[in-house]
Each structure stands twice: as C-alpha cells, then as structure tokens.
Amino acid sequence: MLQLHRLNNPSNVIDMNQCSACLIRNRAICADLDASELDALNKIGHQQQIERGRSLMWEGEDAHLVANVIDGVMKLTSSLEDGREQIVGLVYPSDFIGRPYGTTSAQTVTAITDTKLCVFPRSAFDDFAKSHPRLEHKLLDKTLSELDRARQWMLLLGRKSASEKIASFLLEMSERLAEKGCTDIPARSSFELPFGRQQVADILGLTIETVSRQFTRLKKQGLIDLPDRRTVVILDREALAVEA
Amino acid sequence: MLQLHRLNNPSNVIDMNQCSACLIRNRAICADLDASELDALNKIGHQQQIERGRSLMWEGEDAHLVANVIDGVMKLTSSLEDGREQIVGLVYPSDFIGRPYGTTSAQTVTAITDTKLCVFPRSAFDDFAKSHPRLEHKLLDKTLSELDRARQWMLLLGRKSASEKIASFLLEMSERLAEKGCTDIPARSSFELPFGRQQVADILGLTIETVSRQFTRLKKQGLIDLPDRRTVVILDREALAVEA
DNA sequence: CGAAAGGTTGAGTGCTGTCAACGTCCGTGG
DNA sequence: CCACGGACGTTGACAGCACTCAACCTTTCG
Numbered sequence: 001m002l003q004l005h006r007l008n009n010p011s012n013v014i015d016m017n018q019c020s021a022c023l024i025r026n027r028a029i030c031a032d033l034d035a036s037e038l039d040a041l042n043k044i045g046h047q048q049q050i051e052r053g054r055s056l057m058w059e060g061e062d063a064h065l066v067a068n069v070i071d072g073v074m075k076l077t078s079s080l081e082d083g084r085e086q087i088v089g090l091v092y093p094s095d096f097i098g099r100p101y102g103t104t105s106a107q108t109v110t111a112i113t114d115t116k117l118c119v120f121p122r123s124a125f126d127d128f129a130k131s132h133p134r135l136e137h138k139l140l141d142k143t144l145s146e147l148d149r150a151r152q153w154m155l156l157l158g159r160k161s162a163s164e165k166i167a168s169f170l171l172e173m174s175e176r177l178a179e180k181g182c183t184d185i186p187a188r189s190s191f192e193l194p195f196g197r198q199q200v201a202d203i204l205g206l207t208i209e210t211v212s213r214q215f216t217r218l219k220k221q222g223l224i225d226l227p228d229r230r231t232v233v234i235l236d237r238e239a240l241a242v243e244a
Numbered sequence: 245m246l247q248l249h250r251l252n253n254p255s256n257v258i259d260m261n262q263c264s265a266c267l268i269r270n271r272a273i274c275a276d277l278d279a280s281e282l283d284a285l286n287k288i289g290h291q292q293q294i295e296r297g298r299s300l301m302w303e304g305e306d307a308h309l310v311a312n313v314i315d316g317v318m319k320l321t322s323s324l325e326d327g328r329e330q331i332v333g334l335v336y337p338s339d340f341i342g343r344p345y346g347t348t349s350a351q352t353v354t355a356i357t358d359t360k361l362c363v364f365p366r367s368a369f370d371d372f373a374k375s376h377p378r379l380e381h382k383l384l385d386k387t388l389s390e391l392d393r394a395r396q397w398m399l400l401l402g403r404k405s406a407s408e409k410i411a412s413f414l415l416e417m418s419e420r421l422a423e424k425g426c427t428d429i430p431a432r433s434s435f436e437l438p439f440g441r442q443q444v445a446d447i448l449g450l451t452i453e454t455v456s457r458q459f460t461r462l463k464k465q466g467l468i469d470l471p472d473r474r475t476v477v478i479l480d481r482e483a484l485a486v487e488a
Numbered sequence: 489c490g491a492a493a494g495g496t497t498g499a500g501t502g503c504t505g506t507c508a509a510c511g512t513c514c515g516t517g518g
Numbered sequence: 519c520c521a522c523g524g525a526c527g528t529t530g531a532c533a534g535c536a537c538t539c540a541a542c543c544t545t546t547c548g
Contacts (some may be wrong), residue, residue, distance in 0.1 A: 085403070101385050140380055143388055144346070145252075209536085216496070229495070462526070
C-alpha cells in the first residue's frame, strides 16, 4: 500500500526523500534548492522510466515537457528528409533535457540505454524557474557549458579527418565515462561504449564502414584493444592523442 | 568638455541616456531592466569600438570580459594546432559574447566588420547578473536559442554535401541579414555578405576552392547572381531550397 | 538450429581537398 | 595617367579519402 502510494503520488514526502537520496542531487539543476523548494518542484514533476530506443520528444514537434536525466544515456538528433541523421548532443545523468520558454523541440531526444528521468510539464517548470533564480542560474551555467561543448564538436565535424575524429572521440569518451564512474584511476583506459557502430558514425559525421575500418586499424596498430563489440581499451593514450 | 566627459566617464547619466537610445535596447539582455538597474549596469561597463580583424579574446586564454554587440558582426572560431580553423558561431547586434561564471574562453572572438561593443569586466558582470534574475533569464533564453542554432549547424557540418551546405548557407544568410535590416520585403533576395570566401569556407567546413566552385555553379545554373564579390542575389529561392 | 541484428572487409567510385596558375579588383607610387 | 603589387577570387588538373554497394562474418536470441 505504501509502495503504491509512492508510485502514484510523486508529490508526497516520500518522494522528497527520494530526491535527497538522489544520486545526481549535487550536480543537477536542483542542486541549489532548499528542502521546501525541492518539495514544490517535486509537486509538479514525477519520475519516469524510458526504455532503450524510445523517444521522449521529436524534432519540430511541440514539446510539453522538460526533464532531468537521473540514470542512463540519451541522444539528441537532427535529421534530413532523406534519413541522414546527426547526433548533436549526448545527455548523461544530471544533464537537463528540453527547451524551457520555447514551444517546439529542435531535436529528437531518444534513449540510448534504459533511462530514468525526472520529468516536468514545461509550462509548470517555466513558472517555477522564473520564480526561482537559483535554479535558473544553474540552468544557465549548464547551458553555457553545453554550448561550449557543442562548438568544440563543430570543429571536429567541420575540420577533422576520419582518423582524427575517431581518436578524439575515444579520448573524450574515456574521460566522460570515467568522470561519471568516479574511478580512482585518473584516466581510465578501459570503458564500455553505450553506442553501437552506427551511433558512433552519427556522432562523428561518418559512415558505419569508415568507423569500423578506423577501429580495426587502431587495433592492428596496437593503440587500442576491442575485447568485445562494446568495450574499448586504450593501450597507448599518447599515440591516440597525437592522432587527434 | 562635455564631449570629453562623456568619452571618459561611461558611468554618468549621459551614458544612461545613450542606453535608452540604444538601437538594440529591446533585443539585448538588458531589455528587461528598469532605469535604475540599467544605470547600475552602466556603471560597470563601457562602450568600445573594435576594428575589423581585431580579436577581443582568445581560445584557451583567460577572458576577463563579456560584451554585447551593438553594431557589426563578429565570429567565434576554434582552431587546430596546424592552423585549420572552424567558425563555430556568428555574433550579430544584440547578441552576447563571453562566458559568464567561467574563466577561460573556449573560442577566439574576432571582429569581421568594424564593431561597436558594450563591454563589461566579467567578475563585475557576474555579480550583477547573480543579483538580477531578469537579466539572467534573458541571458538563459538567448543561450538556449544559440545552443539550438549551434546544433542545427552540426547537422550541416556532419551530414550535408558541399552543394547542400552552400544552398543552406545562402538561405540562412538571406533571412538573417533581412531580419537585421528590417526590410519590408518578407524574404529579401539581395544581400551583402560580410564575409570573404575564406570565411564562408570556415563557416561551412569546406575549402575556399570548393566554395568558389559552388558559387559559380549556382550562378551558371541561374539560381543566384553575383554582381560583385560580396553581394548575392537569390534568383530562384525555390530551387535553392531544394538543394538544401 | 536458424534467423535477425550488428559488425567487418573488399572493390570501386566520386566528391572534395591539394597544388598551381591565372584573373580581377584596388590602392599606392612613380 | 599608368605601372606595380598585394589581396582576394577563379579555374584546372590531379589525387586521395571517405562513401557506396555488396558479400561475408559474428553474436544474440527465440
């Protein structure tokens, strides 16, 4: 009975407790809120699971919600009419999704892994944000960082060769995934990609064949190892950095 | 004497009057501020001219200031060690420059035309912003829009062919420049590019030769005309849209 | 075991980059 | 007025990188 209550009423005290136990509590936009503010925010939102492959919103369509990723990885994609697709952003735990103060989503948002979200109706969130400067401040800071990251990515897309793209990608992934995993080793050398080859291609603006060829080339040259299709071991980080 | 006073003391009443007479007053981040707030903001900033080709801040270096563009066009660039360069953003009048709450600039900011700026020391601006939610709100809204724009651009860089890039670019430029010019004609068909060919190439992730070839091809096909090296006339907008 | 999804490898082509020559515009100075 | 030089842009020849198409391999799962 209590369980049921928890599931159906996201706006009760127990949910607030969940919030304070939230793993991303310190990094998400709600980090600077106090208990009563958190309670108020909780009243307008709820947690939601979304399974791998499912989309939360679509490019060009009205987006009635915004969300925080609690666990899992999602992708933001833009597409051309003929089906060509580009991944324009990756969303990790504690990252924010959606376009506050706007109506339509400029990208499609899709779960790459099974994902747990904290979802808010956009209009209610907008009202809340406007009256809570500390939350807007956090959101601004995150958005500015995301903009810098997107622009760095533009350099990769516009000016790097396939081999440079792959090397840069592997290095960034090793840093990002280590970051989230909180490993002791400063630069973790073995990690599991949450992406298939096609998604790597969509991230780098390449074809799946080119990605595959570059992976095997790096393996043959001994810079990396690929024990299975998803995990990557960086054997020679220096050499990889030179390629990038 | 009064003139001199105006030039040397940006924080006086006369400057505030300049603000209220500012052409971009309604579109910049200061739009929602009242007279007294504007006065306070004015006390920490000043206007500055920057001539074509000069840079305001450099990639990777500490950026001690942020700014609003009043008039002119600037570019944000990222570069690789070997000199390859990508333009990752264009800054028009009323747009904001710099990274509040951060220390180093992720891009180089350079004037494409002679430019008039409203410059603020970053730390003073940060303090002001933190205590003025309406300004932060404006800034957040602008940043979110800029992020969407950057991501749309990533689709172009990663997935479009040279001809598609050029067509998309010309259409976007015709809209953007018309927007700023406030012409009566809804979709203006003749406009002057503020960029040389090399800069167009840096925007689109192409070489100067490819840009040149695509321009002449479109001219030969009758989709556009190029009366001189800087002005573009769109003759067949439909066909151009099909290419993009 | 068979089928489907995902990944690798090969052959061939074409788009776009590279290198180089030439053309055009414009300001400077003889 | 013309000659010159430099910045900018165009054009051509050629090469190579990455895409396309296709076959085949590997893994997964019913």
